[in-house]
Amino acid sequence: MSETAPERLSRLLALVPWLRAHDGITIAEAASHFQISEEQLSKDLWQLIVCGIPGYGPDQLVDIQFWDDDRIHVLNPITLERPLRLTGEEVAALHLGLRVLNNLPGAHAQQSILSAMVKLEDLGETTLTLGITMADQSSLIATLDDAISRGSVVGIEYASGHADVIEMRRIQPRSSFSVDGFVYVHAWCFLADDVRTFRTDRIVSCSPVLDDAPPSAPAGEDPPALRRDPENMSTALIHIAPEAFWILDSEPVVQAPETSAEGAGEDPEDGVFAEIRYASDNW
Structure with a gap:
């Protein structure tokens, strides 16, 4: 592409x-x-x-x-005589994002993340300081990380987000992601008998289930937020009319080769053809 x-x-x-x-x-x-x-x-x-x-x-x-x-x-060169550099605010945002990523359960290249954080600190302004306090979830993250890698089951005490209730659940964690600074775990919940998403800061306790694990949970479909790996996504060929060319600059699409456009049976002179990846056929 x-x-x-x-x-x-x-x-x-x-x-x-x-x-x-x-x-x-x-x-x-x-x-x-x-x-x-x-x-x-x-x-x-x-x-x-x-x-x-x-x-x-x-x-x-x-x-x-x-x-x-x-x-x-x-x-x-006009104003391009030197490479662009990150501002202090940009460094802070990237550094914070990497810190959150480093705390996500699951397989991550932690050495690469830590190395990038050190390099960002060297790029930042000397007056820039980050006063951020994060709850220590190292034990919880380690347990969830192990469960994701093994495909095993854990028992959790989970505080509901809409009621003053703490529930006991058995879940089989599959993956994790972050949205707006909160870390979530995507898992099969044996209480709901379906896929559920749990926010880690609402997990009161978490421990491995040592007895015989329940039958393997159905595969289900990952939410769109978890299916951004191009290797696991399908590609659609779309036709973009001249008045919608702004899509090429604002959306994750790439202009298709002429051979693909000819195969679609439309006249490319009336616009352009582009390829876009999608996570679900329902899209």
């Missing part, structure tokens, strides 16, 4: 400062560095030289020379 508009924008923003630091590099070498074709790099360069600051006169556009001797020279 081809790249999305945000992916190309990220490369365009990184391209000018990198080319300025590698003056005279060939198109082939630059394309190899960014892992794109020479044709795509040429398209990027032609796109960049019509970008600039308001006024958009000759002296207000990015000036790159690349058509004479197959070598690239950035003559005027």
Whole structure:
């Protein structure tokens, strides 16, 4: 599949400062560095030289020379002479998100997460401090993490979110996710005889079920929030009319190859074809 508009924008923003630091590099070498074709790099360069600051006169556009001797020279980068850096607020948001992710039950590359957190701390403003207090759920997370990896059953005391009641439940945790800073566990509940979602801060206690486990819970269907892995999703081919081209920049779609569009039996000149992934046939 081809790249999305945000992916190309990220490369365009990184391209000018990198080319300025590698003056005279060939198109082939630059394309190899960014892992794109020479044709795509040429398209990027032609796109960049019509970008600039308001006024958009000759002296207000990015000036790159690349058509004479197959070598690239950035003559005027305008405001793109250095790579963009994260602000303190952006660092804080990413750092907090990684901290929440690190506390999710289930299989995660924790070493990679911790390494990214350290690198973000090095990027942040020295005056930025995070005064955040998080309840210690290490024992609970460890128990749920073990149950997810083993497919085993645990017993929990769960405080209802809509009534002043604490219930005893036996659940088979499957996966976890985070929404608005709260950690949830997606599990089969043997009391409800169905799939249920439990918020971890409402779990009063949690312990493995040591006796014979109940029969394996039905597979069920994961909620959309849990099915974002492209390998586990299907792809639909959609036709986008010219008046709806904004979808290409705002939604997770990628423009489809011409061969796919021809196979759909419609005239691509009336718009474009794009591919979008979906988690459920009900969508």
